[in-house]
Amino acid sequence: PAAGLAEAEIVTPKMRQTAEKLAATALQDTTAYDLVESLTTEIGPRLAGTEAEARARDWAVKKLKQLGFKNVRIEPFEVPLWQRGVEKAEITSPFPQPLYITTLGGSVATPPEGVEGDLVSFPSLAALQAVRAGSLRGKIVFVDQVMTRTQDGSGYGVAVQKRRETAFAAHKAGAVGALIRSVGTSSHRFAHTGQMKAITDTSVGPSVPSAALSAPDADQLARALSRDEPLRLRLTLTPQTQARAPSGNVIAEIPGRERPDEIVLIGAHLDSWDQGTGAVDDGAGVGIVTGAAKVIMDNLRRAPKRTIRVVYFGAEEVGLVGAKAYAEAHSRELENHIVGTESDFGADKIWRFDTRIAEAKLPVAKAIGDVLLPLGIGPGNNEASGGPDMKYVREAGVPVVTLLQNGWDYFDLHHTPNDTLDKIDPAKLAQNVAAYAAFVYLVAEMDEDFRE
Amino acid sequence: PAAGLAEAEIVTPKMRQTAEKLAATALQDTTAYDLVESLTTEIGPRLAGTEAEARARDWAVKKLKQLGFKNVRIEPFEVPLWQRGVEKAEITSPFPQPLYITTLGGSVATPPEGVEGDLVSFPSLAALQAVRAGSLRGKIVFVDQVMTRTQDGSGYGVAVQKRRETAFAAHKAGAVGALIRSVGTSSHRFAHTGQMKAITDTSVGPSVPSAALSAPDADQLARALSRDEPLRLRLTLTPQTQARAPSGNVIAEIPGRERPDEIVLIGAHLDSWDQGTGAVDDGAGVGIVTGAAKVIMDNLRRAPKRTIRVVYFGAEEVGLVGAKAYAEAHSRELENHIVGTESDFGADKIWRFDTRIAEAKLPVAKAIGDVLLPLGIGPGNNEASGGPDMKYVREAGVPVVTLLQNGWDYFDLHHTPNDTLDKIDPAKLAQNVAAYAAFVYLVAEMDEDFRE
Ligand SMILES: [Zn+2]
Ligand SMILES: [Zn+2]
Ligand SMILES: [Zn+2]
Ligand SMILES: [Zn+2]
Secondary structure, three states, X not given: OHHHOOXXXXXXXXXXXXXXXXXXXXXXXXXXXXXXXHHXXXXXXXXXXXXXXXXXXXXXXXXXXXXXXXXXXXXEEEEEEEEOOOEEEEEEEOOOEEEOEEEOEOOOOOXXXXXXXXXXXXXXXXXXXXXXXXXXXOOEEEEOOOOOOOOOOHHHHHHHHHHHHHHHHHHHHOOOEEEEEOOOOOOOOOOOOOEOOOOOOOOOOOOOOEEEEOHHHHHXXXXXXXXXXXXXXXXXXXXXXXXXXXXXXXXXXEOOOOEEEEEEEEEEEOOOOOOOOOHHHHHHHHHHHHHHHHHHHHHOOOOOOEEEEEEEEOOOOOOOHHHHHHHHHOHHHHHHEEEEEEOOOOOOOEEEEEXXXXXXXXXXXXXXXXXXXXXXXXXXXXXXXXOXXXXXXXXXXXXXXXXEEOOOOHHHHOOOOOOOHHHOOHHHHHHHHHHHHHHHHHHHHOOOOOOO | OHHHOOHHHHOOHHHHHHHHHHHHHHHHOOHHHHHHHHHHHHHOOOOOOXXXXXXXXXXXXXXXXXXXXXXXXXXXXXXXXXXXXXXXXXXXXXXXXXXXXXXXXXXXXXXXXXXXXXXXXEOOHHHHHOOOOOOOOOOEEEEOOOOOOOOOOHHHHHHHHHHHHHHHHHHHHOOOEEEEEOOOOOOOOOOOOOEOOOOOOOOXXXXXXXXXXXXXXXXXXXXXXXXXXXOEEEEEEOOEEEEEEEEEEEEEEEOOOOEEEEEEEEEEEOOOOOOOOOHHHHHHHHHHHHHHHHHHHHHOOOOOOEEEEEEEEOOOOOOOHHHHHHHHHOHHHHHHEEEEEEOOOOOOOEEEEEEEOOHHHHHHHHHHHHHHHHHOOEEOOOOOOOOHHHHHHHHOOOOEEEEEEOOOOHHHHOOOOOOOHHXXXXXXXXXXXXXXXXXXXXXXXXXXXOOO
C-alpha cells in the first residue's frame, strides 16, 4: 500500500526530473493556444446538437490526427436541440425602457406577442418556493439573488440552483414568466445564459418562459420597484426545440507502452454556449489537455506505461450528455481508468491540486503534488469533482482529481458573448499545460494508483 | 487688466473661504447622485427626438422647480429622428458565425435581407480613402483602426473620424457596406455606437449601411482574414428615419443679485444614446452641474452677483442640435456670457482645469485654479473646448473652461449598453460637484472676467 511507500518510491528522482522537464517545455509550447485560437476563430460558437458542433468534431478529428495522436475517433450520440429565438424584455409602466436579458437554456416560449404582468421580486429561490401554489397568477417573478465572487468557484453551486429551479417554482405559483439575476459576477450588460434542468431530463414538470437579467438590469428593476408603484413588464421569448440532433464525443490516445489497458483520462468539452466563442468555456480546456498530451508525446523517448486518453465531450452545457454517453459506452473499461480529470474552469493559473481518491492513497497525491508546487500549485482537499464531465465515471468509482484554476474572474465571462479569445492570457494558459503535462506523465508512468 | 492684479484681489480671502466651504458641503451632498439615479431609472435611454427624450424634459422641469431654481423653461426645437432597427452581421463563409455590431447613428438601411460581400480590411480610414473610386464594387469594407486609451480623451478625436467618414468613403469606393472597429477601449462585446455626420448636416453625400464591431469581433475578423481565404459577410441593418421630431433645451437659473444680465453658463446634455441608460454620458453631467448650482443656492445668504444658468442641452449626440439652437436663440445675449462650460466626460474625478480665455486673463484662471488644487485638480492648458455643447457659443467668442474628468475608463462604457448607473462612484461624482460649486461660485461672484 502507498501508505507504506516513501515519496521517492512513488515518484522516483528520475520521474520527477522528467516531469519537471516536460513542465518547462510546456511553458514554452504554443499548441494549446494555437488550438483554442483555431477553434474559436474557425468554428466559433458551437451549441450542442447544432451543425456548428458537428463542424467542431470534424475540426477536432483533423487536428488530433495532425498532432500525431492514435485511435482518433468520434463516438456519436443524440441530443435534443434547443435554440434561442427572439428575446426581449421591457418595462412597460411606469418607466418604459428596454432590459437586457438572455433566454435560459431549455426555457419554453412565450406567445409571439410575449406575456405581460406585474413584477414580483423575491430575494431568493427559497422565498419564491415558499409562496402558496397559484398565488402569483398572472405575475412575472424575479429572483434577485446575488452570486458571490470566489476564487474556487464555490459561489456558482449556490447560484446555479436559482437558474435550475426558478421557472418550475414560478409555474407552481401561477406566474406567466420568470426572470433571474444572472448567475455571474460581471457588471457588464450581458446576461449569463445556462441550462435549466438537463435537456435529457424527462421527469421535469411544467415551467414558465424564463430568462436571466444582466446585473445592471437587475439593479435597475430593484430600484424601479423601490418607487412603490406596480412595475409592469413584457417578456417575449421564442426559443425552439427539436427532439433529436447529432452530437458526439471525440477521443484520441497515446497508447501505453506497458499497460495499454490502463487509462489516464483527461477531458474538456467541445460544445459551448451559443453567444460567445467558447474560449474560456471550454476552448481553453481543449487546448490545455491536448497541449499537455502533445508535450508528453513529443518529448519522451518512449510513451508512458499507461494509455493517455484525451476526450472532448460533446453536449456538456445542456446537461452532461456526452459525459453520460462516455460512461455508458466505456462502462466495462471504467475499472481500468486510473484517474479522470477535466479542465473546464477557464484559463487562469492553476493554484490548487484537489483529489478524490482512496484515503490510503493520499501519499501518492502528495508525491505528485510536490512536483506541482514550483508551478505555484498548493495542496487542496480530497473532495474534488474532477470537473463536470467526470460526474458519471466518478460515480462509477473512478478516482478523480482537479487541477483547480483561479476562478476569480471566470464568472465575469462565463456563458456570455464576452467569452472570447482575447480573455485568454497565453502565459497563464501555458502554466495550465505545464501542470497537466507533469501530472499526466506521472500518473501514466508510476506503478502506483489511487484505489485501495 | 487682470495681469496687474494680485491673486488676492481677484479671489479675495473671503471668497476663497466661501468657495472652500461650498466645496466641502458639496462633497457631502447627494443631489447630483440622486438626480442621475432618478434620470437613469425613471427615464432610462433617451435618444434625441424620441418620446423618451420628451419625458426627460418633463422630468427635468419638475426636478429643477422642486429644487428651487428660477426661470425654469423648455426652449423647443426640432430634430430629425433616426432609430435603429434590426442589426445583424455574420460571417457566412468560410467560418460561419454571428458577429456583434451596433448600427452607427445616421446609417442608411440595407435591404431587409441584408447585403453580402467579401470583406476588405483597411488599417486606417486614410487607407480606405486612398483607394480608387469604384474599385471595391460589391465588397464590404472594414476599417480596423484601434483607438488609444488616454486620460485626457485625446484618443477619441482621432478615432472618431473613422466613425464619421467610413460610410462615405466606402460608398465612393463602390462598397455595399462598411464596418469599423468600435470607437472605444473596452474588451467587452458591445460595440460602441455614435453619430456619423451631424443629423442636421444636409450637405453629406451618399453613404453605405455601416456599423461598428466590438473589439473582440474586430480581432476575430482580423484573425479570420489571416487565413488567406476570402471572408464573406452578410450585414443587415434596418434603421428608420423621420424628418422632424420634437426636442428642446431645458434651462434653469439662479438670478444674479447685482449683475443679473451676466451669465455663467453651466451645461450638460439630457439626451443619450439608445442602448445604455446614459449614466456616464451624460446623466452624470446633469447631476454635477445641477448639484453644484443647488449647493450654491442653498448655502449662501445671498445669490452670487451674476446669474448662474443651468442648461440641459437636447439632441447633443446626434450632432449638437441643442447647442446650435441655444446659440441662435441667445445670440444677442452671448456677449454677456462670462464663461461657458459643460460636464460631458463621465463621472471620474476631475484632475485638470483647462481654459480658453484671453491670454491677459490667465491670472484670473490661476487665482481660481489655486482654489481647486486641494481637490486634486491641477492647471491645464488654454485650449479647452468647454465641452461639445459649447461649440457654438465658443465660436461666438464666449470664454470657456473645462473641468476635465479622468477619462481613462470613459471609453470602456461610452455609447454602449454598459453605460449604467452602477458605473458611477458617488464619492468621485461628489468631487466633481465640489469642483463645479467652487468654480461657478467664484466666477459668478468675482468682479473680474475672462475677456480682454
Ligand atoms: Zn464548461
Ligand atoms: Zn459552461
Ligand atoms: Zn456626451
Ligand atoms: Zn455621447
